[in-house]
Amino acid sequence: MTPLTLICFYLSVCLLTHAGELKHQTIANDNPEITLTKFAYGSCWKSTHSQKHWPVILENKPQLWIWLGDNIYGDTSDMDLLKKKYNLLGATEGYQNLAESCPILATWDDHDYGANDAGADFSMKKESQKIFLEFFNERPDSARNKREGVYSSYYFGPAEKRVQVILLDTRYFRSHLKKGEGKPPYKRMGKWIADSSPTTTLLGDAQWRWLERELHQPAKVRFIATSIQFSVPHHGHETWANMPLEKQRMIDLIKKTKAEGVVFLSGDIHSSELCITEPQGCYPLVDFTSSSLNVPLGTSNTHQRTGPAYGGANFGLVQIDWAAVDPVVSISTKDNQNQTRLHHSLHLSDLTFSEKNLIPQTSIENFARKWQTFYGAMTIKKDADGKWHASCAERNLKLRPSATGLSGTWQGVNSSGKVSFQLSRNGRFLRGKHSEGALPLQLDWAAWQPDWETHFKRDDYHLRKKKK
Ligand SMILES: [Fe+2]
Missing domain, CATH: 3.60.21.70 (Alkaline phosphatase D (PhoD))
Known part of the structure; x- marks a missing residue:
């Protein structure tokens, strides 16, 4: 050695x-x-x-x-x-x-x-x-x-x-x-x-x-x-x-x-x-x-x-x-x-x-604002005639007040279905559900206020998509 x-x-x-x-x-x-x-x-x-x-x-x-x-x-x-x-x-x-x-x-x-x-x-x-x-x-x-x-x-x-x-x-x-x-x-x-x-x-x-x-x-x-x-x-x-x-x-x-x-x-x-x-x-x-x-x-x-x-x-x-x-x-x-x-x-x-x-500290009016979702930005609006609608990427949503929040239908380029949204108790987040075609509401559509994103980079949640 x-x-x-x-x-x-x-x-x-x-x-x-x-x-x-x-x-x-x-x-x-x-x-x-x-x-x-x-x-x-x-x-x-x-x-x-x-x-x-x-x-x-x-x-x-x-x-x-x-x-x-x-x-x-x-x-x-x-x-x-x-x-x-x-x-x-x-x-x-x-x-x-x-x-x-x-x-x-x-x-x-x-x-x-x-x-x-x-x-x-x-x-x-x-x-x-x-x-x-x-x-x-x-x-x-x-x-x-x-x-x-x-x-x-x-x-x-x-x-x-x-x-x-x-x-x-x-x-x-x-x-x-x-x-x-x-x-x-x-x-x-x-x-x-x-x-x-x-x-x-x-x-x-x-x-x-x-x-x-x-x-x-x-x-x-x-x-x-x-x-x-x-x-x-x-x-x-x-x-x-x-x-x-x-x-x-x-x-x-x-x-x-x-x-x-x-x-x-x-x-x-x-x-x-x-x-x-x-x-x-x-x-x-x-x-x-x-x-x-x-x-x-x-x-x-x-x-x-x-x-x-x-x-x-x-x-x-x-x-x-x-x-x-x-x-x-x-x-x-x-x-x-x-x-x-x-x-x-x-x-x-x-x-x-x-x-x-x-108990919820919100009213139905708190839905009307810009939201960020996994599918892209979404704006929910209430018209002067009281009708609710929203847009999210290529999807258009027709909504109406329901027992738990807003619900209605969505229409995309080649697809459509039902949707419902519920506000979190403090109004900062939406819990959403949607369906495709005639299927029951079983897919998720969560949303959050854009200010929640102050501390993260927008591309983070696309990371998985890009990897595909
Ligand atoms: Fe584990």
Whole structure:
């Protein structure tokens, strides 16, 4: 062995030893001394892809990093291999720098759990949990070291600024998903269909009971980290919408516990988007999805999101302005150049059971304005004679007031159908549905006010189209 080879050998041993030695910072579940004002989160990371996001995340100086799942692509029942794949993350210099700078909180999704779309029947789930907890340096005395599943909660700040972070486990207890065919022309993106059987479970009984206790705890804002999307309607991939009763159970639990301040953070879909659902008797439930850190797949083929999506590599950044009279929670999707691609701000007063959040603050007149949609700009007008109409690209729409908003027909160059629009409670977004020909209303036509686009580039939501 030449002296140079010897030096190289020594250096690689040092590097591997160092990699194996990455020890995540330990953190208590309750941290009243840390007022949380900024944290970052993300999902879907591959060791084989670009790592240039890490310094950008670090540049934002987050107080925490939250893993939303698919933290590695383990995809194996071989636990030695799974461990090795975690160690590749541990050996990544950019990640080591981030882990040195702030505590890391983590939950998992299917690929780091062990298999694509896996649930309770994954045979190595106990062993996988052990490896997960060891890798993230879980405190020996922590609750999730003593129970099944990786769900957990953390608290930050004094009472008047208390933030609760709830990490859900959407894998360990989840029952079988139901496969099915889509009905044309609505082709779903994935193979799963909604299963309303009362025996299906996403969180499992023990986790539901724990979550109820958690939601009773006082907090000003509660970030619920769920690996799969919560607020998005059914689209065929894994979402809460595959188990409508479980989704409703979450809504009912938030209502029952009077838990204010809930914001969902999700990952999994390899693009970033904002979805808002407005359940009866509950304030609007915002779900901000950030995915993927380095395996971007362009924007997804659903038009059901609230506003456009971003299909490049991204991470999420959450900031809380406690100094404001009505504190502001700002959530951004950032790209690898630290540019903000999507942005949504909420006041804490938007996340309460006050009447303004439960009933529409709009009238039919709020439809009359310019909107942006996935199909292009749309202008809705009301004529002097009281007739409503709209134009969107080559489509002309004849509309009339209905029980839920506006409905009517649309006419394109070679096609036509029915359409209906409903305003969001605050009037910033439209939920639209349309049909082609005589088919029922089953296609989506979401719209948003152009000012929502201040923080993103218009071409983002055409990204997928261009790739075709
Ligand atoms: Fe996933």
